[in-house]
Amino acid sequence: MSSQEPVLPSVSDLLDRAITALPGPLRPQVAEAVRTYKEMLMQARAPKLMFLGRRGAGKSSLINALCGEPVATIGSVLSETGRPSWYVARTPKGDLRLLDTRGIGDRTRPEASNFKNAVEEIRAALTEDWPDAILFLCKAKDVDSHIAEDLENVREVRRILQAKHRYDAPVVAVVTQVDELDPKRVEPPYADEIKQKNIRTAVAALEEALTEQGIGLAKVIPVSAYAEFDAEGRRIYNNYWNIDALVEYLVEVLPRSAQVQMARLSRIRAVQTKTARKMVAAASALAGGIAATPIPVADILPITATQVGLVVGIAYLSGRELSKDAAKEFLVALGANLGAAFALRELARAIGKIVFPVGGEVLSAGVAAAGTWAIGEAAIAYFIENRTIEEAKERFRRKKKEAEEVEKE
Template identity: 40%
Template sequence: MNNEEAKTWFQEPIRLMRKKLLPKLPGPVKKQIEGEINRLEDIFLEYRSPRFAIVGRRGSGKSTFINAIFQAPAAEVGAVTSQTGRGQWHTFYTYDRKNASMDILDTRGLGEGSTPVETTNTPDSLTEVKQSLQDQCPDVFLFLVKAKEVDARITEDIQQLKELRTFVKHTHHYVPPVIGIVTQVDELDPVYDTEPPFEKEKRRNIDHASSHLEETLKDEIDGVIHVLPVCAYMAFKEEKVIYDRRWNMDETLHYLLNHLPGSTWLQWAKITQAREIQRSIAKSIGKSASLINGGLGAQPVPIADMPVITGVQISMITSIAYVSGRDLNRKSIMEFIGALGINVGAAYAFRQAARSLSKIVFPGAGHVVSGTVASIATWSLCKAAIAYFIDRQSASAVKTVFEQTKKDEELPPQ
């Protein structure tokens, strides 16, 4: 299933909630649910490729860093002379070229000492970068600095970075945050400690280089979030990985996720293929879905809310399947639901059972209790879907996760 087909799975329950249900809700509840609907709408219906502008001096490892994200030889790596002559937005697709993509601006290196291999029509690297930024607005600036050069000509580089951010602000009316990346940390002393995980002495030197760059950036630039050290080296042969010396890349990818707009999350999860990122996104989606269904279940709304609650749950399950990279079709969704021993009317059953119980035990509080149960039921489905689609657990293990979450009356984290 491609992006457009997946999008149609998410549209109907959102449309129903906006047109049929929200107008019937009281003000405070309506405001809360509408906020969560906006969030899911951003994730499900407005999704696009994440966009990074990678800036740094020649030799800072920009192309190598791109390859490490893609886990494929997506950008030409220059061994001696500068390769990237024209600032170029690279679009990388998943293997089938349909499901997910990422846009990265790999720029001419700042402070070049030679003419790039690729032809260029601009007099200097800074002008070239501005031309590239005219076309698309990056979500984040990644400022790459080689570990051994965090205090070498850094002031001039930062001034150029500030100029680029100002250019984006005036052109796109947005100021992208800056995340510093200290590259090639494997080259720091001691020289014999080259293979991750590194020993204590090496880690101290890595921490020192990262802290130095972070302090320098924060003294000069507003909006610097953090500095992350990485080793990004990978070797390929016939487009297959034959050597992998990456270090701290998974943590870096997860940190970037937390500073990307929600509209990029689905693509980011699929392109990185990192399970921790997939779980994080799935839990975030599940939390919103649980809050929505908890709010709906607590209201004295007629039976019309049943297809909406169920629709939210089905859309949540579908999105988790999509995030996982698994083949997504109606059969796979129904197989998951069947593995739990439930049917698509489960949400209504949870709601009605809670109301009946509350009338006996808690007279007058039935709607509140049923809202809690609807939230628990949705969160249980979320955790089961993560176990099934992302963690690849067996049907029996998935059912255990589902039943145990319900039994413990576990609610999503606040």
């Protein structure tokens, strides 16, 4: 998240100093909130995904569906994917780091392939880096065709990851090309009893195979990812189905440092909102924990800085690039009057004037947590839900009042 560099490093330093100053009993609780906050905001990075599957299983099509653009070539005759290698799929909304592999079990090898066996090639690629998750792709019509052999390759990849990197990679088994199941004439969202029954049958078959092979940390998700693009890369047709469910699950199982970028890339509002609320919860717990010890208002910059970082993160998550103007827009939504000359490093003090008392009073944990939660909810309304400034301002007031009433009980 390079666009956040003007503000987040200073936030990190402030949080580290604040944690050091806390009484011993409070440190573990607040430290966990700090870890979540830092991993999601300050250590955010591109997700790393590995794609496995036989030739024609739809790896390239699924990559394009996840990115919303034709970033992977699709081989219509011979295998297009060459030797397994890491590459970055770049889009206007963010990047994906991908380990794409030639089809497991291919009898024809792409020109770029330099090993006879796909697993040997994969082993070499995994020496360089490791994926956050493995996506095993199987065509809906092939769930009972040599599936045991394919899943043994998945098990081998997980063994390699455990041996080389001490990492148990979650497996997402994707049933692809469900549009090819009968009746083919039915278009998404597949509101047809026979179509749905055939999809469920394919999913159940793959689930049973995973169980028999003893592959844990796995979930089966059926999708349709076919699309056509013109010469300029514009999508001119698609029959996408259930891609949102796949993305939502990926965000759940990815390391926290990769969740924000995956949600941003997805452009799926429900996924972005759910991810944003994780950040809001961490920031609220952090602010409340810091405020639970007597910290004079003159020294509460770690709390206000936490709130600034939260706004920055939610704005980025929504697909906006961080800028002074974006942060100022949000502050205006809460009723702040800021001059054009304010720099990002000064915004924490500005937010402090909105939320906190002045004159040497001690901030209560409840007020700090309530204010932070309300700021986060208002940011979700404004940046992710595209609400008006007035609507965001109203949500801030309402959520802050709700939180304060709960605190009184």
